[in-house]
Amino acid sequence: MTLPLHQQFEKQKFAAAIESASDLDEIKGVPAMLLNLYYQQFSATIDIAEGKLG
Template sequence: MEIPLHQQFEKQRLQGVVHRATDLAELKGLTQQLIDLYFKQKAATAWAIADKS
């Protein structure tokens, strides 16, 4: 599965933020945001699949 171009840019931007980070609190905050987004995406996907049934 290919990632759309705009998402590739966003991915590179976030990778740059992680790479340049020197503050552990900053990394923890970013990690918490990404975990939250991951589970929201999982819930949205499950809802979309259930809605089609």
């Protein structure tokens, strides 16, 4: 997967933030956010496939 340059920088920024996190609640927030994003994307994909979004 090749990302555009701006997304590569954004990915690196988030990776560095995860790596430097020392607070357990802060670390737990990352997978919680990713889980929400995954299901938002999943729902949008279904809507597009069913013609609800165009």
